[in-house]
Amino acid sequence: MEREFMNYDVVIVGAGPAGLSAACRLKQIRPDSSVCVVEKGSEVGAHIVSGAVFETRALDELFPQWQSEGAPVSVAVQRDEIYILKDAQGARKIPGMLVPKTMHNEGNYIVSLANVCRWLAEQAEALGVEIYPGFSGAETLFNEDGSVGGVITGDMGVDSQGNPKDSYMPGMELRATYTLFAEGCRGHLGKELITRFKLDEGKESQHYGLGIKEIWSVPPEQHQPGLVVHTAGWPLSENGAAGGGFLYHIEDNQVVCGLITDLSYSNPFLSPFDEFQRYKHHPQIARHLQGGTRLVYGARAITKGGIQAQPNMEFPGGLLIGDDAGTLNFAKIKGSHTAMKSGMVAAECVAKALDSSADKAIAVDYNQAYQQSWAYQELWMQRNFGPAQHKWGNIVGSAYAFIDINIFNGKLPWTLSDPVADYATLTLARDAKKIEYPKPDGVLSFDKLSSVYLSNTNHEEDQPCHLRLADPEIPVKVNLTRFDEPAQRYCPAGVYEVVTQGEHQHFQINSQNCVHCKTCDIKDPSQNIQWVTPEGAGGPNYPNM
Structure with missing residues (x-):
């Protein structure tokens, strides 16, 4: 099919912190470069979900x-509180002297990462970057020699059967000398590139967590701007899972509250969404939310495998940056600053390559430059944190992390291994404990559909399903039989259902509800679900997550 095309020096897929930082840095170094950013959300920031305690090192x-210059970074952290939640009522505060230094947040800020990205987009446009929200990078464009030559944006106006509607508009080829993929966790183009170029050869399996977050408006008398609370233990520990909670007091009498569930959990009956609803009822958390009103809900997977699982980030014609390559510092529960730095280093390398007029199939020497950056050194120091959590759980794992990071500064002469992929950890349903979750009370806890409503999620109804099954028979014949089809529970948006009609059962996909968290692509035990980009501008529309 003949498509219209546009030529650029650099095309960047994804207007998150990595992609926008790369765009800004490239234009700072090489103002005459033509740079384009495509973003699948309806606007920059619409799909951004993060805690977020923000370290300003890369922004500086x-x-x-x-x-x-008006960056929306204003609520300085005033104090940290870290608790081990022993059960539904009990909690033990961890003295600051026993906390791994990566969890101390002096000098950091509590931000809306979505608003930080909107501000970065303004800076990028002022520098001359072209930004196109509402256009997904649907396919990678390859040159005749096999190198990456840009991306093709998604077709618009296609019905559920794949036929053009009256509103049909074909996607466009955005051709580039270099293409940077900054799609965030489990980017679908990044995933394909990792496979095509064998970028994960010799690496361990990547690991993930599912973060679920809400923003609440609370009474002024209980608002404490700058308070940062982190927790470990209950409720996840009660069901043999790992992860942790967070609660931050931001501006305007608002509190953000969330729970990260490690997707290596083994019980197929576990529901991260319902664990989060239970979490808010713990007295240590409920006291911050009582009397408040829930404003926004969202969910997103995070990449947390560390450098052991980080793929080769360079291939002919392009680079993976940010969480597309897994640059999150899990020990800090922060990834924005390292994502930004990965993008900035990429811009510097690409600028040199463009100046040299070299054949784009020639390496831009990114891997070496990245490994010499403080971002890589920081990830190296915390490399054993995640594997320790998986091996020994939150409590013993954190004790190990204290010794490794605080005492030895991450220089112990070994690297822990964590080779089992998250999708391969589920126990058979017949061998697992069923979990009965309490009904939501409508005050602190809620159901999935009312939560999705607060994410402002919308997809054009008559369009191809973006949640693709390699084999439509597997959900019922394999996953339901072996694992009681865990997609019914791991999805935080009610996308997947097993519907029974008489003696027949079928797997129903409510793709309209999808908040683009990518958990299904990660946790499906048969690796049968592939998440691809829907029509541009579809999905959540987060105001300030």
Whole structure:
């Protein structure tokens, strides 16, 4: 099919912190470069979900005058509180002297990462970057020599059977000398590139967590701007799972609350969404939310495998940056600053390559430059944190992390291994304990559909399903038989159902509800579900997550 095309020096897929930082840095170094950013959300920030306690190190380098230039980074952390939740009522506060230093947040800020990205987009456009929200990078464009030559944006106006509607508009080829993939966790193009170029050869399996987050408006008298609370233990520990909770007091009498469930859990009856609803009822958390009103709900997977699972980030014609390559520092529960730095290093390498007029199939020497950056050194220091959590659980794993990071500064002469992929950890349903979750009370806990409503999620109804099954028979014949089809529970948006009609059962996909968290692509035990981009602008529309 003949498509219209546009030529650029650099095309960037994804307007998150990595992609926008790369765009800004490239234009700072090489103002005459033509740079284009495509973003599948309806606007920049619409699909961004993050805690977020923000470390400004990369921002300080990118825009040293960010404070006077109006960056939405204003709520400084005032104090940290870390608790081990022993059960549904009990909690033990961890003294600061026993906390791994990666969890100390002096000098950091509590931000809406979505708003930080909107501000970065303004800076990028002022530098001359072209940004196109509402256009997904649907396919990678390859040159005749096999190198990456850009992306093809998704077709618009296609019905559920794949036929053009009256509103049909074919996607466009965005051709580039270099293409940077900054799609975030489990980017579908990044996933394909990792396979095509064998970028994960010799690496361990990647690991993930599912973060679920809400924003609440609370009474002024209980608002404590700058308070950061982190927890481990209950409720996940009660069901043999790992992860942790967070609660941050931001501006305007608002509190953000969330739970990260490690997707290596083994019980197929576990529901991360319902664990989060239980979490909010713990007295240590409920006291911050009582009397408040829930404003926004969202969910997103995070990449947490560390450098052991980080793929080769460079291939002919392009780079993987940010969480597309797994740059999150899980020991800090922060990834924005390392994602930004990965993008900035990428921009510097690409600028040199463009100046050299070299054949784009020639390496841009990104891997070496990245490994010399503070971002890589930081990830190296915390490399054993995640595997320790998987091996020994939150409590013993954190004790190990204290010794490794605080005492030895991450220089112990070994690297722990964590080779089992998250999708391969489920116990058979017949051998697992069934979990009965309490009904939501409508005050602190809620159901999935009312939660999805607060995410402002919308997809054009008559369009191809973006949740593709390699084999439509597997959900019922394999997953339901072996694991009681866990998609019914691991999805935080009620997308998947097993519907019984008489003696017949079928797997129903409510793709309209999808908040683009990618958990299904990660946790499906048969690896039968592939998440691809829906029509541009579809999905959640987060105001300030």
